Amino acid sequence: MKKKNVKVLLNESVRHVGKVGDVVEVKPGFARNYLLPKGLAVEPTPANLKKVEERKKEIERIERERRAKQEALITRLQGVEVALERRANEQGHLFGSVGAGDIAHALQAQGYEVEAADIILPGKLDRIEKYTVVVQFADDLSAKIKVWVAPDAESKAAMDEYAKAKAAAEAEKATTSASE
Secondary structure, three states, X not given: OOOOOEEEEEXXXXXOOEOOOOEEEEOHHHHHHHHOXXXXXXXXXXXXXXXXXXXXXXXXXXXXXHHHHHHHHHHHHOOOEEEEEEOEOOOOEEEEEEOHHHHHHHHHHOOOOOOHHHEEXXXXXXXXXXXXXXXXXXXXXXXXXXXXXXXXXXXXHHHHHHHHHHHHHHHHHHHHHHHO
């Protein structure tokens, strides 16, 4: 038997759900396990509606300020590049992968206020190469940044050696097939 969605009144804006003061329908488990315990939502009673309406103006002002900061940050992020050094095998595959948290930490180290949840990856970043990643705060607030995943010194030496050995094998193969 399927449970029906429940209606809740949002105390805070929740990404992909709604803004402060909205009455939204969500799955019962999401309400019970996340929204209600964290104080992000309450039952939509007349008393709670009145309380949230009073807080709504203050929270909307805070949201406007945050949005202005995010707009300024998006303009500053245009053309930003991040370089991350990782261990890799001789073919350029990383031992592990680069995640949104790694990129967020690198951006924070450069002075940008970006969280891992704001970063959209183009897929799995598990090779030594250049990627384009999107930093998105809202549907209409996004910037593309370049992420360079570079090998550490030890991995670079192994990759160079592998490339030389492969080139030598190709050259030897070409000379033996040409002499036949």
